Amino acid sequence: MNVKKNHISITIGWLYPELMSTYGDRGNIFVLTKRCEWRGIHVSVLPIDFHSTINNLRSCDLVFGGGAQDRQQGILVDDLREKKGPILKKMFDRGVPGLFVCGAPQLLGHYYMTGDGKKLDGLGIFDMVSKHFGKSKPRCIGNTIGKLPDGKTIVGFENHGGRTYLGKGVKPFAKIIKGCGNNGEDGTEGAIYKNCIATYSHGPFLPKNPHIADWLIAKTLEIKYNKKIPLEPLDDSLEWQAHEAVLQRFT
Amino acid sequence: MNFRTKLAILLGKFVCFISTTFRFGAGATWPGEIALRIQPRILQILSENVKHIILVAGTNGKTTTVKMIETILAHQGWMVMHNASGANLDNGIMSAFLKKMKSTYYIFEVDEATLPNILKDLTPEIIVLTNLFRDQLDRYGEVDTIAEKWLVALSGLERQTTIIINADDPHLAFIGSKLAAKVKYFGLEDPSLFLPKMQHATDTIYCPNCGVRLTFAGVYFSHLGKWACGNCSFVPPKEDVTAKDFVSPLEGVYNTYNALAAALTAETLSISKSDIRNALTHFTPAFGRMETVVASGKRIKILLSKNPTGFNESLRTVESSPDKGPVLLVLNDRIPDGRDVSWIWDVDFEYYRNFSNYFVSGDRALDMAVRLKYAGIAAEIISDLTQAIYSLKENEVLWILPTYSAMLDVRKILTGRKIL
Numbered sequence: 001m002n003v004k005k006n007h008i009s010i011t012i013g014w015l016y017p018e019l020m021s022t023y024g025d026r027g028n029i030f031v032l033t034k035r036c037e038w039r040g041i042h043v044s045v046l047p048i049d050f051h052s053t054i055n056n057l058r059s060c061d062l063v064f065g066g067g068a069q070d071r072q073q074g075i076l077v078d079d080l081r082e083k084k085g086p087i088l089k090k091m092f093d094r095g096v097p098g099l100f101v102c103g104a105p106q107l108l109g110h111y112y113m114t115g116d117g118k119k120l121d122g123l124g125i126f127d128m129v130s131k132h133f134g135k136s137k138p139r140c141i142g143n144t145i146g147k148l149p150d151g152k153t154i155v156g157f158e159n160h161g162g163r164t165y166l167g168k169g170v171k172p173f174a175k176i177i178k179g180c181g182n183n184g185e186d187g188t189e190g191a192i193y194k195n196c197i198a199t200y201s202h203g204p205f206l207p208k209n210p211h212i213a214d215w216l217i218a219k220t221l222e223i224k225y226n227k228k229i230p231l232e233p234l235d236d237s238l239e240w241q242a243h244e245a246v247l248q249r250f251t
Numbered sequence: 252m253n254f255r256t257k258l259a260i261l262l263g264k265f266v267c268f269i270s271t272t273f274r275f276g277a278g279a280t281w282p283g284e285i286a287l288r289i290q291p292r293i294l295q296i297l298s299e300n301v302k303h304i305i306l307v308a309g310t311n312g313k314t315t316t317v318k319m320i321e322t323i324l325a326h327q328g329w330m331v332m333h334n335a336s337g338a339n340l341d342n343g344i345m346s347a348f349l350k351k352m353k354s355t356y357y358i359f360e361v362d363e364a365t366l367p368n369i370l371k372d373l374t375p376e377i378i379v380l381t382n383l384f385r386d387q388l389d390r391y392g393e394v395d396t397i398a399e400k401w402l403v404a405l406s407g408l409e410r411q412t413t414i415i416i417n418a419d420d421p422h423l424a425f426i427g428s429k430l431a432a433k434v435k436y437f438g439l440e441d442p443s444l445f446l447p448k449m450q451h452a453t454d455t456i457y458c459p460n461c462g463v464r465l466t467f468a469g470v471y472f473s474h475l476g477k478w479a480c481g482n483c484s485f486v487p488p489k490e491d492v493t494a495k496d497f498v499s500p501l502e503g504v505y506n507t508y509n510a511l512a513a514a515l516t517a518e519t520l521s522i523s524k525s526d527i528r529n530a531l532t533h534f535t536p537a538f539g540r541m542e543t544v545v546a547s548g549k550r551i552k553i554l555l556s557k558n559p560t561g562f563n564e565s566l567r568t569v570e571s572s573p574d575k576g577p578v579l580l581v582l583n584d585r586i587p588d589g590r591d592v593s594w595i596w597d598v599d600f601e602y603y604r605n606f607s608n609y610f611v612s613g614d615r616a617l618d619m620a621v622r623l624k625y626a627g628i629a630a631e632i633i634s635d636l637t638q639a640i641y642s643l644k645e646n647e648v649l650w651i652l653p654t655y656s657a658m659l660d661v662r663k664i665l666t667g668r669k670i671l
Contacts, residue, residue, distance in 0.1 A: 018456060018464075023388045026451060027596030030625045069393040075462050141389050142590065157591050159389055203593030207621050238624055242617035 008229070009042035010220050013060030015084070016068070017047045019076050023159075025066025027204025028099060031213050032062070039232045041217070050079055057087050060096070062220040067102025067202050077107075077120075085123045092125060097219040098196035099212075101205050105164040105182065105191060105198045106130040112162060126193050127169025132162045137184075143250045144179030144201060146189040153177075154189075154209050155246040156201025164200075166191055173197055178250050195219045208246065210239045252296070259290035260297075263349045279335035283345025294341065297348050298373035303356045305516060306369065308401075309381030309417075311561045312509045313339065313360035315501070316381060318537045319513035320358050326530035327522060333358040336537055337587070337655065340365050341372075363397050364390070367404035374408070377519055379415045379512050380423050384473055385454050385597070386558040387589030394454045398422050408432040415515050417508060418488050419475040425459035427488060435519065437511040440493035444504055445469030445476070452559035452597040460485035471504055472567075473560040491515055497527065500534040501541050503568040505561070539658040541568070544665050548645040550574070553661060556652040557588065559597035566603045569650050576648035577608035579639055580630075581657035582615040588654040592618050600626035612639045613657050637664050 108126040115134035163183035173190030181189035190199035206213040263286030267278040314336040332354035334347035416427040418438035453474040461483035470476035499510035554565040609630040633639035
């Protein structure tokens with residue numbers, strides 16, 4: 001297929017934007033959108049919520065999920081698991097990229113065991129389980145730094161009570177250098193399944209990690225157009241200065 | 252009064268005297284801290300003999316509301332004491348008690364997380380709840396967590412306490428509907444102030460009672476507005492005062508809320524409407540809350556902006572003001588600001604690209620510059636705050652929008668003095 005640049009377009013599916021939005025989560029959407037637009041790639045952002053149809057969700061080339069407060073998560077979790085979960089699984093199996101921040105590792109795995117021993121079913125897309133240890137383990141709050149398999153760094157801010165343990169079906173997203181990461185024990189941070197990333201970094205993860213934003217965009221184009229489309233480089237000096245400042249201050 | 256209590260008061264007063272005399276600080280927290288360590292029950296003991304205690308809690312507007320109430324009460328000739336701005340944990344409240352033990356009226360702003368603990372020690376005559384927005388997630392936790400703790404703490408109060416609640420905040424109205432105490436409401440009731448569309452930074456747009464999406468006939472900002480639930484029996488309360496009754500002495504829609512909260516408090520204390528209106532015209536703003544400072548020929552306007560909703564309202568105020576000039580954003584991530592600066596992505600900078608110039612400074616100036624870049628705004632980074640403030644031309648108006656610790660830094664540079 002011959003793809004002309006001005007015909008390239010992607011649809012970003014934004015899961016429950018009103019409910020899965022706790023602290024600057026939409027920064028990720030802004031960054032993906034602008035970095036596409038600056039390269040002449042057309043973007044539509046499609047909110048996926050209670051009223052969305054199966055075809056709405058299937059039309060998405062990239063999926064984003066932010067963090068939800070407990071009450072908000074309670075409002076949406078059944079709809080997400082039952083009406084969207086199986087379709088999302090098929091999409092991610094097909095290679096559709098995704099980014100899930102904040103409490104995502106708890107939502108995407110097999111289950112989440114609450115502090116008082118209640119077992120809540122997750123979406124079961126990622127081979128991992130999460131557990132809250134009640135008051136015996138403190139909440140993980142603070143700036144984080146991780147190292148990717150290719151040696152590049154990621155920076156973020158975590159704020160979670162639960163701990164996540166990965167199974168064999170997923171790879172860790174990064175090795176944690178500063179902060180708690182998945183569980184504060186095995187040195188892993190987040191998880192990656194096919195082209196879908198789950199991270200405990202919350203809120204605006206992509207603004208200071210432009211390489212991850214571009215990886216997601218490149219994968220999205222590759223899956224959608226079934227071929228590699230090189231991305232034009234952008235001037236990211238400001239983003240990298242902000243990234244470096246975190247590395248210097250917190251290592 | 253036993254020896255331990257007497258000692259606590261004596262030492263607390265001594266620390267207060269030393270720190271203000273030798274200018275180590277303003278004596279806003281340490282005297283109370285010392286007294287509390289010697290006698291942990293001291294707040295309870297001292298407050299037993301005080302008839303009039305007024306607490307003000309909420310995410311935004313605490314300091315200004317307290318200062319407005321104080322202005323109205325002092326105008327009546329009453330003896331009034333309040334805690335220093337931001338010194339709103341138990342040690343700050345205790346320090347204010349120690350500073351002036353013979354006042355008749357004590358007005359305290361109380362930190363959101365501290366309110367339940369304070370209510371264990373004292374029974375106020377009036378509690379004002381201004382609003383609840385996302386703020387310092389790393390410190391306070393989620394909005395709903397605070398609301399739940401408040402509901403539990405306030406449920407213990409009886410008819411001798413009046414709770415004054417912002418009716419336009421659905422979550423606070425929900426708390427009000429569950430209480431045994433007397434509850435009074437204020438709200439704007441002014442459709443001319445509706446925003447053209449809902450902002451992104453909202454927290455309570457699903458019914459706190461049944462969980463279904465609320466409908467809004469209009470919003471004033473964030474989730475404050477004319478709301479309704481189409482599903483359950485939870486209905487908006489009837490307001491006791493609205494924007495038709497009083498005019499705010501300060502610019503900004505949020506200051507209208509502050510003025511209404513203060514006016515309703517004063518009415519509850521049997522002060523007449525005309526006295527309240529008259530007193531409010533004498534109001535001067537608190538430190539950094541729409542405060543104007545003149546320094547080397549420039550007028551500098553400081554608007555504390557420490558969370559998305561407050562920040563959006565600051566930007567709206569700058570835009571609608573006749574004073575045009577550059578805007579300096581100072582973003583810090585110290586403990587009083589919250590270590591997490593994610594919230595800047597919830598601020599709607601996209602609507603304010605037309606300001607003459609943006610400058611950024613503070614610990615997290617780079618984060619702010621990146622945020623502005625994605626809003627289509629090229630900001631100049633000036634790391635040195637003093638330089639940032641003084642690099643402006645004569646006769647220019649400079650708007651400074653700082654976070655909390657940045658506001659203290661800015662004021663120190665401008666006045667050469669710490670306020671806390």
